[in-house]
Amino acid sequence: MKIINNIDSLQSLINNYLVANISNDISQDTLNDSMSYSLLAGGKRLRPSLTLATFQIFNDQLSDDVIKAACAVELLHTYSLIHDDLPAMDNDDLRRGVATNHVKFGAGMATLAGDGLLTLAFQWVADNQLDDHIVRQLVIEFSKAAGPAGMVAGQAADILGEHQQLTINQLQVLHSNKTGALLRYATIAGGIIADVDQNTLKLLAKFGEIFGLAFQIYDDLMDVIGTTAQMGKQVHKDHDEHKNTYPELLGIDGTKKALSRALGDAVGTKEELIKQTGRSFDIYDQFLNYFKF
Template identity: 65%
Template structure:
């Protein structure tokens, strides 16, 4: 039985609140790291990892929580840095002033640095088998680094004031947003020591979910409100960002969203055949995309 997203979110929130301070000994740095980490995120990434562990018959214990919640540390670092004046220069995140507005650009940068490095500490500093810790660490580094999320951010910066083709846009977002969501699902397979074919299918599901997530986020910037999103909307067009609605229109972007979700559901069926276990626990995640 897979826990519901609210149940998983509570476990993650409680774990983060209880464990962050243990590894941070500078008060202002802790305050800045904790401010963004506990600002009310959806926790979809570690929730996907934990749901995958449960779906595959694993047990959520302290070691699994330490490794899984590391991803939320890393995701939060990326948001802090993305909001900085030198990047997107946003002043609102999750309905609150962004980290650099609250603490200044220098301390915000350090808070992001602290969360990034602490993520790799947590993913390796637990009692999971050494081979699993090594595989998680490598996969996370690849997802977050210069062939993954960081590369996607670089493509996003260079792509401003240029109109990318649909394949170029997909590639950009496969790195920028999709890489961490792909890892989130794959990590559950690594923790439960699945076969290569199962890990490949899990990674495929994560990639399709990541694509749907980015298209949905692009759409909500057009049709959503600041209250819904917890951040400024209608910014992408003004900043000449490459987005699915900008390239395809709202109707075309919705069509791409439906295709990504259909592909994810096909992978669900493949996972059930490969593992002999129901992948219906992912249905609640796919239900996230409501316009």
Template identity: 65%
Template sequence: MITSIPDLKEQIDNYLAKFLPQDIDQDTLRNSMEYSVMAGGKRLRPALTLATVELLGGTINEDILRVATALELLHTYSLIHDDLPAMDNDALRRGKPTNHCKFGAGMATLAGDGLLTLAFQWVTDNNLSADIRSRLAFELAKAAGPAGMVAGQARDIEGEHQRLSLEQLRYLHRQKTGALIQYAVLAGGIIMDQPAKVQQELAAFGANYGLAFQIYDDLMDVLGTTEQMGKAVHKDAAEQKNTYPGLLGVDGAKKQLHNALIAATQSQRQLEKLTSKSFAGYDEFLAYFK
């Protein structure tokens, strides 16, 4: 039986609460890092890794939890830095004041730096095989780095006040949001030492899921409320950001979301053929968009 998303989230939250403070050796820095990590959130990325491990027949243990929760550390670093005055200058995240509003921009920057580096410590400081740890660290570095998430953030900054084409926008989001989600799914296949074809299809599912996630986030900035999102809404248009609703309108963005979900479902079915296992457990993740 596959663990439900709420139960996976509970395991992730418990692990973070227990082990995060043990690796931070400065009180204010610890408070700042814990403030953002423990502020809530869906824990979607580590949950995808853990669910993939289970769907492939594995059992979650402390080593796998450590690798999966490392991704939440890295994701939280990206949120702290994204909210900084030099970036999006946001005052609200997950329904609470952003890190720099509470601790100052300098400490917030260091909290992000600490989470980024600690993520790689956790990926490599566990009892998985050396080959698996090496591959996970390599793929996470690619997903998070200057050809992945960081490149997407750079494209986002340069794209302000410009009108990108649909292909340019898709490429931007594939890096900015999709790269870490793609890694989250792929990591489950790496942990379970799956054949190359299975890993490729897991990456395809993650890429399409990540695209759907970003389109949905764009839509909710238009259609949602601050209470629903836990952050300011209607900012994208005001700041002339490139978004799917801004480029295609709400109906066009909804169509692109539908197409991304169809592609993810096709990968889901292909995974079942390749592994002779049920991947119905992904349905709970796909239901997020309904």
């Protein structure tokens, strides 16, 4: 397959793969409708795009097995959104510009849709023809990123921190798990599938962590200065519920400065990767251009 060197084309490839394959391993019709509803409702597909973009920096053989393994992270991300929106969590009624899953299908079915996407994500990582040592490494890193030392830990800290004032360092740790862990995984997954060396993997992990930080700072900022149409979800909700966010702690100008610092660190890490590998990472600039306000 020809190298795809822009995010829009990667997004189209991912959307087409999800549409064609999401129902293959679901045996219950309503569950299929609920899982597909949230997965196919839209979204930027940044995580699988980041995996595929990173892989293609090192390898131009973009096979169905690579796409399947990369798309697994989108299944898991969508599960996290469904559960995060539930009445017992954030109780949101709008996601990706449409009614949230529990509003459409009820809280019980929404919970099961999330469960289904979570488990199917691991099936997609493992049920392919990639080399065994690559699959093993992907599963280990995927589990760490999504589990009780990663995203789930971040969600738990978010709940526990709702009625207390966190420091900026505590907030960064919370978000490094809640948001950053999966973006870190999405970046290193491309390197793992391409079978790069450990030094390169460490730099990829560093870029993913910084990108995750920038993503969360930007999301918090846009909750204050953005619109529902821009974000596809209700804005100003974090402020109204007195949640710990960057604007709450740093103010608007301080948050913009924090975002600029993170983006500068990301560019610096990209330059380290170029020096380390001798390869072009120009496509990373397209991901960094996401942060506009």
